[in-house]
Amino acid sequence: MKVMAFVKATAETEAGLPPVEEFSTMMEEMGKFNAEMIQAGILLDADGLKPSSAGARVIFSGDKRSVVDGPFAETKELVAGYWILQVRSLEEAVEWMKRCPNPTGADSVIELRPHYEAEDFGELAPAVQKQEAELNALAEKNKQQ
């Protein structure tokens, strides 16, 4: 299964990149952490997102579409970066992200959400199995005739 882990934005991440000295230490530690996940074969993708001042929103209301440029005031609605992990369970993603270096330099939250997978749309599976069995039985009968 795939799990997306994303860093919830904070005042720090919204302020853009920290001063160089802090930043290079952070990048090094984060780099090591990402490398561990790559070595473990489970990291599919990861990236940092620029602060909302660099972004925009498309607003949907009925048929109307409108666009609003950032920055956006409600920091807790925002996301600052993400990883996509390939794991067997949510708990596995959790165990990995517990090892992440602090992503914002202050109090941080990393939220994890499993992706929908093909089998989530698989309520058909038992019905399909029945169909397959019937079709095979029919074919066998035809063969014998």
Add this chain to the structure above:
Amino acid sequence: MTAADRTHRSIEAVWRIESAKLIAALTRIVRDVGLAEDLAQDALLAALQQWPDAGVPDNPGAWLMATAKHRAIDLFRRNELLERKHQELGKSETVMPDWDASIDDHVGDDLLRLVFIACHPILPTESRVALTLRLLGGLTTEEIARAFLAPVATIQQRVVRAKKTLSAAGVPFELPPRNQLAERLASVLEVLYLIFNEGYAATAGDDWTRPALCEDALRLGRILAGLMLNEAEVHGLVALMEIQASRLGARVGPGGEAILLLDQDRSRWNQLLIRRGLRGLALAERLTNGVLGPYAMQAAIAACHGRARTAAETDWRRIASLYDALAIATPSPVIELNRAMAHAMAFGPAAGLALADALLVEKSLAGYHLLPSVRGDLLEKLGRVEEARAEFERAASLTRNAREREVLLARARR
């Protein structure tokens, strides 16, 4: 989910993350893969007993290693191990293992050595598969049994016998010597691709845990690629698996029927996996200056499909020339048949039919429904309808899949 369930799942997750490294390090220290796994399993048992109350430790890998070490020291003190090692090594003096070495010092080397041991050619293929999934994949015997639709006891025996065979043969915990590396690596890649195909070939109606096998094969492949950065065929195999896996969501229709590649909804192809596959392929090409090995060639063929936004945009000439090269590198009737189809798509049905006709004398394809199916398709395109009908009926009689038979009979009736 209860708190106890959650803790249990967390412990399983930690095991998946840590067990391969743990077993690999223990194997280096005690010089016996069976003993190493026993010690690791003892540590897991201790975790299952203690972590529900104490919580998952901050450094679970170190906790497991320390626990395994204590258990082993106990065993050594009670001389059980000394006896066993005396007999196995024929040594008059027993060397106490270096318990102070941490896992981290040797991780990469240890894992690589464990991979080569689990895939050792003296083991039958099915044992290599089971051992790899167990020692490197961290799968339980039950998970392996379920994945391969085999009884648990069968898998258990397979694993036990495999460890005994390795012990008896005195397989050293070393990387294969340079002159054996290519052959030993081929065995590893074969095991990984076998695991992948076991998961990939499953269609709807089967156990939904099968795609997880593809994920496990991919994960192990990526681990290997990280440990053998200069081995082009490793990157080739991983690229092949990434691109094939990208199609997993598009292969099954709403009624559970298998959808052929050319008919798949490409918006369901996972672009992230395709990009990863293309990068891996590019790396393999750079490492070999474009002289691709067999897995990289198969990846290049998969990449041609992966790059095409629609079926019509497929670069069939490139695919045809890749199959030409593959047919020389790893000749097989099935590859020849694929080559015939590719030539048909690239140069017209007559060209493809010429190649397919050459396979009529191939004994190994005598019962294979795809040969008449392909010939039927090409004959129909050439307007030779009566011959086409005969071939579709022949194909229908050879396939064991009821749904496929219906499809072929319908084509015969057209």
